[in-house]
Amino acid sequence: MNVSTKKIKNELPLEIELGRTVSRFHWTLQNKSNRLLKPLGITTEHMRLLTLISYNEGCDQRFLVEETLKAKSGITALLDTMSKAGLLARVPSQKDGRTNLIYLTAKGKELQEKSIKVLIEAGESIIGDEDRDVLKKAIEQIQLFTERMLKSL
Secondary structure, X not given: OOHXXXXXXXXXXXXXXXXXXXXXXXXXXXXXXXXXXXXXXXXXXXXXXXXXXXXXXXEEHHHHHHHHOOOHHHHHHHHHHHHHOOOEEEEEOOOOOOOEEEEEOHHHHHHHHHHHXXXXXXXXXXXXXXXXXXXXXXXXXXXXXXXXXXXXX
């Protein structure tokens, strides 16, 4: 760590340092993940949707918008691309014909499993066993802060 970075960290209020650190982590993680996923032909955004859908088969687009905090138009564009690639299927809801339920195809499930495996292997090389408990607690705390912020918007 160079002196200028150390000086900035020591002077920033905790609330600002949290934002700076989380932003740097997100940017670094997204770029690393995109490089790892490129050979599979997908981006981090595609992988996130594949994973969300795989754990929530039959969800609707509204759910994906709420979970990702992306604009409806952005989710629609991603789903269109993924549908054309044969990764997911939109099935009209029995309860509300205006709503489509989203399911992964066999190809989508296979790609989701491969992408998760690639990212977990990369993560295991960075995250030591002793880090896991600390990270679990940090994730829980950041999730709590996120929910508090969303309620205050």
